[in-house]
Amino acid sequence: MATRKIVRFGENDSLFGVLHLPENEIKCGLAVCAPFGEEAKSAYRAFYEFADMAASRGLLTFRFDYFGTGNSAGGFEEFCPERARLDIPAAIELLRANGAQDLGLLGLGIGGSLACEVAAEQKLDALVLWQPVVSGEQFHKLNIKRQLVRQMLTHGKAKGAATAGELIDLDGYPLRKSTAGQLKQLDLLRCTNLQAERVLLVQISHSQTLAADLKAFAEACSPPPETAVVVCEPFWQRIGFVDCGEVYEKTLEWLEENGSEEENRE
Numbered sequence: 269m270a271t272r273k274i275v276r277f278g279e280n281d282s283l284f285g286v287l288h289l290p291e292n293e294i295k296c297g298l299a300v301c302a303p304f305g306e307e308a309k310s311a312y313r314a315f316y317e318f319a320d321m322a323a324s325r326g327l328l329t330f331r332f333d334y335f336g337t338g339n340s341a342g343g344f345e346e347f348c349p350e351r352a353r354l355d356i357p358a359a360i361e362l363l364r365a366n367g368a369q370d371l372g373l374l375g376l377g378i379g380g381s382l383a384c385e386v387a388a389e390q391k392l393d394a395l396v397l398w399q400p401v402v403s404g405e406q407f408h409k410l411n412i413k414r415q416l417v418r419q420m421l422t423h424g425k426a427k428g429a430a431t432a433g434e435l436i437d438l439d440g441y442p443l444r445k446s447t448a449g450q451l452k453q454l455d456l457l458r459c460t461n462l463q464a465e466r467v468l469l470v471q472i473s474h475s476q477t478l479a480a481d482l483k484a485f486a487e488a489c490s491p492p493p494e495t496a497v498v499v500c501e502p503f504w505q506r507i508g509f510v511d512c513g514e515v516y517e518k519t520l521e522w523l524e525e526n527g528s529e530e531e532n533r534e
Contacts, residue, residue: 270323277332278358284339285332285359287366288323295326296393296523297368299359303377303504304451305411305441308337311376311504314512321516327523328368332359345435348447349382349454356386370394372464374519377401377504381454387464395464396519397493399472399502402481404454411438460488467493468522472500472515494522 273287300315302308319329333340334355336347360371372394375383380400387395401407435442467489471482476497478486486493496518503510 270320275362277362278335278340278355280341282335282341283332283355283358285330285362286319287362288319288329288331290323290326290328293326294328294367296370296372297328297330297360297363297366298322298372298374298394298396298523299330299332299356299363301356301359301373301375301379301383302331302334302337303379305438307377307504308379310506314503314510314515315376317512318516318519322520322523325520325524327520328363328366330359330363332362343442345442345444345447348444349378349450352382353385356382357390360390360392372396372523374398375400378404378407378451378454381456381459384456384462385454385459387462387467388459390463392464393466394523395462395467395493396523397467397469398515398519399470399504400456400482400485401454402456402485404450405452406481407454408438408448408452456485457488460485461490464491467491468519469493469495470515470518471495471497472502473497474499474501496522 271289273289275285275287277283277285300319303311315331319331322329334347334352336342336344363371370393372392373383373387374396376398378401380397383395384397384400434445436445436448438448469482469486471478476499478495478497486495498515498518500512500515501510503512
């Protein structure tokens with residue numbers, strides 16, 4: 269079983285994270301970038317399981333909370349993509365400080381989008397994208413649509429997105445209107461010149477065919493990512509148990525292959 273270590277890091281130790289430590293030599297370091305809001309809550313178990321499994325196979329794995337989320341400092345209304353893009357490099361530095369030489373990011377949903385933006389500016393050895401959000405505008409519309417559906421089921425009619433001054437209720441979380449604007453501006457088709465040595469794009473859905481938006485992103489990327497399609501329920505949008513074993517295994521096999529190539533070059 270992996271050893272876990274709680275850490276505070278970032279400016280004024282304002283960020284919270286958990287390191288999953290390998291028992292033996294560290295092969296590489298991997299920071300895990302969570303999705304947003306309710307999706308982060310639903311993905312918690314999967315990230316926990318994956319981090320333990322990765323650590324058991326030699327990867328120093330780091331789960332962390334963005335500023336304004338989880339156990340990090342700040343109220344939830346203070347979360348915003350601009351700040352999160354600063355939190356991710358701080359997580360990378362934490363991995364480096366704990367002995368990882370080869371460094372990578374794994375992101376899911378909006379976390380994948382943010383990881384991709386960081387990888388466009390900072391060199392990485394590996395970048396893994398689990399079902400990243402290609403269009404922030406579409407992501408925002410989908411969340412509003414879900415909220416309206418819940419209102420219909422609960423009250424018999426859709427009341428529209430709840431607002432309170434400068435805050436809006438997005439999927440049960442208070443969000444500044446400016447933050448909603450930043451989310452809507454996310455566009456991976458404008459973020460295709462990646463500084464990662466290798467990139468893995470994983471579609472996690474009921475379909476065996478790569479979705480049009482992910483395909484367009486993959487075709488526009490430089491370097492072009494390797495792609496994998498895993499038929500699995502979108503666990504970050506579910507309350508019940510979802511077996512994510514194939515997602516974990518495909519990812520770890522790819523990361524281990526990456527490590528083998530590095531050793532051969534040496």
